[in-house]
Amino acid sequence: MDSLFAPSSIAVIGASSVPDKIGNTILTNIISAGYKGRIYAVNPRGGNICGIDAFKNISEMGRSVDLAIIAIPRDAVVESFRELLETGVKSVIVITAGFKEVDQDGWLLEVELARLAESNGVNLLGPNCLGLINSASGVNASFATGNPLPGSTAFFSQSGALCVAVLDWAIGVGLGFSKFISLGNKAVLDEASMLEYLGNDPDTKVILGYVENVEDGRNFMKQAARVSMKKPVIMMKAGTTAAGARAASSHTGAIAGSDQACDAAFKQSGVIRVERLDELFNLAKAFSLQELPLGPNLGIVTNAGGPGILAADACGESGMRMPTFSPSTIGDLQRMLPGYASVYNPVDLLGDADADSYGRAVRIVGHDPVVNSMLIIIAPSSRLDLKGVAQAVVSAVAEVKKPVFCCLMGRKDSEEAREIFASAGVPVYDFPKQAVRAMDSMHRYAVWKGRPPRTYRTPQYDMDGAREVIDAALRSGRSDLVEFQVRDIVTAYGLPTPESDLARSGDEAVKIAEQLGFPVVLKIASPDISHKSDVDGVRVGLNTAAEVKAAFWEITAQTQRLRPDAYIAGCLVQQMASPGSREVVIGFRRDDQFGPLLMFGLGGVYVEILKDISFRLAPLSVEEAGDMVREIRSYMLLKGVKGGEPVDLEAITDVLIRMSCLADDFPEIYEAEFNPVLVSSDEALVADARLTVVELPESIRGAGPGTEDELE
Amino acid sequence: MDSLFAPSSIAVIGASSVPDKIGNTILTNIISAGYKGRIYAVNPRGGNICGIDAFKNISEMGRSVDLAIIAIPRDAVVESFRELLETGVKSVIVITAGFKEVDQDGWLLEVELARLAESNGVNLLGPNCLGLINSASGVNASFATGNPLPGSTAFFSQSGALCVAVLDWAIGVGLGFSKFISLGNKAVLDEASMLEYLGNDPDTKVILGYVENVEDGRNFMKQAARVSMKKPVIMMKAGTTAAGARAASSHTGAIAGSDQACDAAFKQSGVIRVERLDELFNLAKAFSLQELPLGPNLGIVTNAGGPGILAADACGESGMRMPTFSPSTIGDLQRMLPGYASVYNPVDLLGDADADSYGRAVRIVGHDPVVNSMLIIIAPSSRLDLKGVAQAVVSAVAEVKKPVFCCLMGRKDSEEAREIFASAGVPVYDFPKQAVRAMDSMHRYAVWKGRPPRTYRTPQYDMDGAREVIDAALRSGRSDLVEFQVRDIVTAYGLPTPESDLARSGDEAVKIAEQLGFPVVLKIASPDISHKSDVDGVRVGLNTAAEVKAAFWEITAQTQRLRPDAYIAGCLVQQMASPGSREVVIGFRRDDQFGPLLMFGLGGVYVEILKDISFRLAPLSVEEAGDMVREIRSYMLLKGVKGGEPVDLEAITDVLIRMSCLADDFPEIYEAEFNPVLVSSDEALVADARLTVVELPESIRGAGPGTEDELE
Incomplete structure (x- = not known):
């Protein structure tokens, strides 16, 4: 990366002698910042530009440079990039806009640029960016106006407009920068690359970042977790609300991951998140000085x-x-x-x-x-x-x-x-x-x-058993798994479920209920019905044989009436939760950028109405699982208030960790929900669950995206 | 108030020719702001001060002025104030500090100043303040440094330090002021007086205020509600957290009212509340220009x-x-x-x-x-x-x-x-x-x-009946009322309670239960036990005669064991809530500054653990009662979710309004709580209640502090 941040030679492709043209601003910035290396200029008309004899094209320049800055019309960028690769360039900044952010042609050109850069091992910053400034080495390879003071704070931003505003503002209040980087479209170099580089940069004590979306969330977390142990990483993420996310996706052409996933990623990797731009700099001042x-x-x-x-x-x-x-x-x-x-x-x-x-x-x-x-x-x-x-x-x-x-x-x-x-x-x-x-x-x-190192627990479970169930479901073309399939997976992952059995008649239901002991729960059993409450298909607290029999016929008859095409296997008769047990919900869904996002909350109203939910990304450490439980507002209800028994918090974290393993083991599972999990003072039973799978391309199968090694 | 803000003559008591002395700064501020009226200076040594021949004392000055500014040592202030009163002064600003905020002597001196000012009809600003500035009339009667630009925004502040900082900051960003007022200890003129004056001031379009405590909350609300219909009132209140309130009470010597009460007062009187100083000015800019x-x-x-x-x-x-x-x-x-x-x-x-x-x-x-x-x-x-x-x-x-x-x-x-x-x-x-x-x-x-005018409903109830019960309780020296007394008051205020009767034996309990119909609730009945849950003295959902009998003996025996000295009258047998009804809590406590603060929330966990409570001050309009109900996060549970019946929201607002009347009618009631109120789809029953009364001095009795006329 030294060729990018401290190059021994720079070429400006599209240099211009016309003031206020980008190719002119860049060149004068390089010169006026006191750059000590060799500077080359390329312009089809040649001539003398800012005191430098310009080459008419790259092949005329004919030599390798550490850093080339491209500021020419979009459609000529890829060709110039290819020519630069032939000369053996090490790093390239593409200032030019009009790529992924505008249309499909631009998107294809950007993909080509990224492919060329990666296959040739060249650092590519941009396109659609302002460039970068390295105050310590006197490099201003940007078309920003104004040179920041030197300092120990690094700043990177996805938005060019914010770079300009921040630079301007920082000069006004006397805040200095070690590095100042405009990321633009992040075709190759992104926030994770910057964290990795700045984490090792001796001139940088504090890292500030502004992002609108994080492309590769897993890599970002890996880098952020490493770097934030060495120096503070302070970030602002825009697009946090639904309105902001809509604006962001129309601006960057990327669908932002959910804000909950991003928030969890920041928390789990030690990134300090701020909500306002001015706070970013208030914190930078504090961390860099004290x-x-x-x-x-x-x-x-x-x-x-x-x-x-x-x-x-x-x-x-x-x-x-x-x-x-x-x-x-x-x-x-x-x-x-x-x-x-x-x-x-x-x-x-x-x-x-x-x-x-x-x-x-x-x-x-x-x-x-x-x-x-x-x-x-x-x-x-x-x-x-x-x-x-x-x-x-x-x-x-x-x-x-x-x-x-x-x-x-x-x-x-x-x-x-x-x-x-x-x-x-x-x-x-x-x-x-x-x-x-x-x-x-x-x-x-x-x-x-200063927190103790996180500990990861690998519970015993039967992954092959779960694999068989999922494969069978995928072969049959199902996405929502059937009750008994879900139950098999839950059991394979070592999680207890309430005792239950399938009854095909009212009399059978009574027999099972008598074996289990009253009271019992009755639930409709049908592979065609994944939301039982849609057909009012659950009866709880049935105390007598008569009640069980009546409930059986009521549930099945009603389901038949509401969903005449559904195959009804009968009713599941289930043990009741022990008195004093509480219902919790544990689930995950797969975030495009950050992978499996685990959720935890108290059942019913707490999750659905009050949205009292905590989130973390898999893989989950024991400490993070504990944090999830303690973080909800209604945590006191689990600890036991007003004479209520405390529930088995260990059992809850165990379910969370096993859910995290399940999410990591099977990328085929798109989302899962254990709801309710009945937690008493000595156990947590998964009373009901839903699971959605999707067919994956062969290349991904079996490659769970994250393990604990990756994050530690 | 014109004698204060636009005086035709000003005397500075304690004028000085020594630069940086307060008495010098004030005089030079008056002169340099281009004051057009007569200026007098008083200093024991006489002589020429800033070009003015100073009098040696007030009697030598011997004439009446519109405004006198006192900046002399504390212990001489009252005497000078008396002398000024004799000359017929109209307004006085006491700059001198060292009164209520420092010790008891100061407190007594301040009380004397206030008494003198009020009995003579003189406007008194301060003590312990910076003075005031009226940009439109060229009056700078302050020892602040710097003259603000003229503008259409008025600012008043309890803290002098914030006045200085804000003035300084406003000059920097070019924000102008119509009036700029430092309130200091607010011995007479306070935020309510300023609202009243500025509301009628044609030079002021926007009113900004900073307060640490509001002394007379009812008068503040009255003025704020009037003024905010004419022009925006934007205020910041410090001391919002427990830590801040502690710091405020040690600083101002006044115990701040609760932040919930202040927040309710702001909401109900249309005051726009801000949390940060910079926001105060961001809003001033918006409101004054657009x-x-x-x-x-x-x-x-x-x-x-x-x-x-x-x-x-x-x-x-x-x-x-x-x-x-x-x-x-x-x-x-x-x-x-x-x-x-x-x-x-x-x-x-x-x-x-x-x-x-x-x-x-x-x-x-x-x-x-x-x-x-x-x-x-x-x-x-x-x-x-x-x-x-x-x-x-x-x-x-x-x-x-x-x-x-x-x-x-x-x-x-x-x-x-x-x-x-x-x-x-x-x-x-x-x-x-x-x-x-x-x-x-x-x-x-x-x-x-633009909201429709608020409507006040005066329900029918038996105030005299309640008066008798309260008087009886006060005569017997009780503060926590006994169950039957509370019940009588609830009934007198026209609120339904579940049917119930007192049982003195298990057999009597069964008989009453059979009359009421199963299931029933049993509650311990003892004048010595106000928190029944302390003795586990409630059993709900009793379905049979046997259950009722067992519960009776269990509850009474247990209470006798836990509280051997308590007189046990027996058990109250009560009708059960109808299925589908929900529990809400409605109560009030009396805030020192703002009067009765009403609260509303869902029973149990929602109020106690999740603190999901809304607040308003009495007297409550129909609209405000509705707002209280809609404002809680768990409101959806009352509207009915997932097939639940909506409850009777009208019945809830009726209880709130009657509670508001009760609070206003009886200043003797310090706090009251109806908990739970059982709300079904067609009624709201007050199932249990607590009420605390205090003996009031004769002068206050019967004078409920607020009526709707006062606020509208």
């Missing part, structure tokens, strides 16, 4: 009550905590401050605070062992010597050696103070909330980095 | 896909909609745009858009009758003539006559374009989300303003 805090406890020092309250609110809304100070801290503050100042957290120095009181308060609070990080709020007033306060805070901070953030309310006359903070590496925010949110992200990242 | 939209339908025109997706996401997260354009609009767009541009909403003009295509697209989309408002997104690039685009958009907008917002991504080289938009009154935002959120607020405000 060390991670050792805990959530924040000490606040302010000279004004209002902003202190806003900071406290921000703590209340996040995972940050405002601890009670140690008695000695409170004593020290009481001795130094006037009687009416607040010596509790937040410490309020009041309006007559000066540099000296700031310095002393920061030292006292900062040395308190209960405090993990600090926020210093400064509300300017005409009598406050801002510069003096900044100097006092900075020298106190140097002693404290804990993460410190500053909130400077108001921008006027604060230039000197801001410079003092900047040179001491103290991030400065305009509003308390921004600072607290940034700290909260750092704390959560620290927790994530 | 007319309200006639509906939620937003048409978006962009030259870049990424920002278009972000805008669509923001619509998806808010109440804004992106309609499908009319066929003729789509046809017109297709004719003017290249084939690969998106002619659907958002319209993507693509990177090669120019002034002409922007102008034409804005006209076409803007004239579509399905579109209520528009967002124009402009992503700059080196080839885009920003100024030309701005001119084209502005002239198209002038034809369209619908609310139009602009998002200009990036600030560089956009000065001219920004000025063109500013002079045409088109608000410009940096990011799409800000613009969409502002539009959503305008739309919601328009809906609120």
